[in-house]
Amino acid sequence: MATLTEYYRRGLTTNPKILESRFWSRVKIHPSCWEWVAGKHQGYGYIYWIGHHKRATHVSWFLHHGEWPPPDKILCHTCDNPSCVNPKHLFVGTRRENFLDCVAKGRNRGGGTRGDRNPNTKVSSQDVTQLCALYAMRPGTRRERAALWKQLAAIHNVTPNTIQQLASGKRRCRSH
Ligand SMILES: [Zn+2]
Numbered sequence: 001m002a003t004l005t006e007y008y009r010r011g012l013t014t015n016p017k018i019l020e021s022r023f024w025s026r027v028k029i030h031p032s033c034w035e036w037v038a039g040k041h042q043g044y045g046y047i048y049w050i051g052h053h054k055r056a057t058h059v060s061w062f063l064h065h066g067e068w069p070p071p072d073k074i075l076c077h078t079c080d081n082p083s084c085v086n087p088k089h090l091f092v093g094t095r096r097e098n099f100l101d102c103v104a105k106g107r108n109r110g111g112g113t114r115g116d117r118n119p120n121t122k123v124s125s126q127d128v129t130q131l132c133a134l135y136a137m138r139p140g141t142r143r144e145r146a147a148l149w150k151q152l153a154a155i156h157n158v159t160p161n162t163i164q165q166l167a168s169g170k171r172r173c174r175s176h
Contacts, residue, residue, distance in 0.1 A: 019049050023059050023085075033084040034060075043082035060085040123156050128166050135167035 026038035026047065036045025036056045045056030057075045062068050064087040069075050079089040123131075131152070146160070149167070153160040 019047075019059060020063055022047060022049070023056070023063060026056070027085055032086070033079055033081050033089065034086040036083045036085050040083060045083055045085060056085045057090055060087050061090055063087075123158065123163075123166060127156070131163065131167035132169060135169075 026036060026045070028035045028037050038056075039046050039048075046053045047056050047059050048054075049059070055075070057077075058069055061075060069092050073092045073094060075090045076093040077084055077089055078091060079086070081089070134148075149160040149163045153163045156163065
C-alpha cells in the first residue's frame with residue numbers, strides 16, 4: 001500500500017485519505033475476493049470522488065499502486081467477479097485481451113444447449129455469442145481480424161475458417 005506522502009509526491013492535490021477511507025468502508029474482505037458492498041452498475045462497483053463516479057476497481061488499483069490504470073486500457077479480473085476489488089485479482093489489459101480472456105474461460109463453462117452437451121463440441125454456444133458480438137464490432141484492420149480469428153482458433157483448437165464461420169453466423173455451434 002502506497003503511503004500518503006507518496007501520493008502527494010505524485011502531484012495529487014486532493015487528499016487521497018478521504019478516498020481511501022471511503023473505499024475501505026465499502027469493501028467486505030473475503031479470503032479470496034474483496035466484495036464491493038456499495039453502489040454498483042452492471043455488477044461493477046462505483047465510488048463518487050471529485051465530481052466523478054469512479055470504478056471501484058480503478059480506485060483499488062490507485063490505492064495499491066499509487067497511480068491510476070492507463071486511460072487507454074481497462075482493468076480485467078482474473079477471478080471473473082465484476083464486484084471484486086482485490087488488487088491481486090486485477091490486471092491491465094486491452095478490450096481485445098479482455099474479450100479473448102472471456103472466450104478462453106467461457107470454453108469450459110457448461111451451457112444448456114445441445115451443442116454444449118455434445119462432447120465433440122469445442123466451441124460452446126456462449127462462445128459463439130461472444131464471437132458474433134466481436135464479428136459485429138469488426139475490430140481493427142482486415143489483417144488484424146485475420147490474426148484474431150487465428151488466435152481464437154488456436155484457443156478453441158479449430159481452424160480459423162471455422163471460427164470465422166461461427167462468428168459470422170454461417171455455421172452453427174452444434175454442426176461442429
Ligand atoms: Zn476476485
